Amino acid sequence: MALDQEKLNKVLHQGINDFGATFHAACVIIGDKLGLYKGLAAGGAQTPAELAKRTGTTERYVREWLASQAAGGYITLDAATGRFSLSEEQAFTLADEKSPAFLPGAFQVALAATKAVPKLIEAFRTGEGMGWHEHDHELFHGTERFFRPGYAAHLVSEWIPALTGVEARLKEGGRVADVGCGHGASTVLMAQAYPKSTFVGFDYHEGSIHTARERAAESGVADRVKFEVAKAKDFPGTGYDLVTFFDCLHDMGDPVGAAKHVRGALAPEGVWMIVEPFANDRLEDNLNPIGRVFYSASTLLCTPASLDQEVGLALGAQAGEARMRKVVTSGGFSQFRRATETPFNLIYEARP
């Protein structure tokens, strides 16, 4: 065996980073759930004892947790005073739920997904799927907290204006179906922005629809938003001005079947907006940190979700524009284009 020491060190370096990150993910969730980040943001530089007192936790645990966070660059230590604090940037990403860069929701998704590992090991052998609804409930809450800040930052200000004629229609009063809506973060944001329009969110997962109804009531938009349990291939209603799919088309077993159904449900001038994870068409062009997040999430969540449903096309979370175009045009749409994008999302527009 002739190991190249430099190449070996590179793999080990990556491995140690990831090994630490795996433990770190659990520590982030502990800090998030106990309000440790928010306590630091609110109280400024604190000793472990002060933070423990502020958050109703135990000093010995908090001291160890703070050390782990300082080692990971998530918290700043002032070695001279023994106090820990959050920089503006650390507070923006860890303590501010409304920030577009809020991170704890992402860790909540990742940790919830790992609970499926025993089942997925079996699924790799049998080829069976695992439905979205079968996962730990933290997944549904984490997804909402992870995606909502991005939707709040881009959906109304950039994505809808990038579609043909949609913003004007929604301002006047249009009809919108938000399919695969989960907890309804996107539906509620649109309802808040366009009070003259009416919205119905559909998802096949009953638990998510239940929570989405609570969100509509809490946000004061229940007069113009309804949430119903329905699948993408059979949701009710026709003549919609806009049908939206946020980060869910690739999760479906039969996205072509869904496309055909959407085509039949749209008004003649209606638009189908499809929001998907950012991806290049070729695998080799996705081998970067964002591609790693999406391919890993896709292995644990999206691919098994699709394999659990009829057809089981299993597009994966990195399907890319060319594959999506094929799905959408096979569903009978004559026009398909990339309307806009962010580093994390591709926003497609399809028209009949």
Ligand SMILES: C[S@@+](CC[C@H](N)C(=O)[O-])C[C@H]1O[C@@H](n2cnc3c(N)ncnc32)[C@H](O)[C@@H]1O
């Ligand atoms: C990754 S989550 C996205 C949820 C939500 N759109 C968001 O952006 O926060 C995917 C959602 O698609 C839903 N879903 C999967 N297959 C579906 C189907 N065939 N019909 C309707 N909803 C489906 C799941 O229940 C889940 O809520």
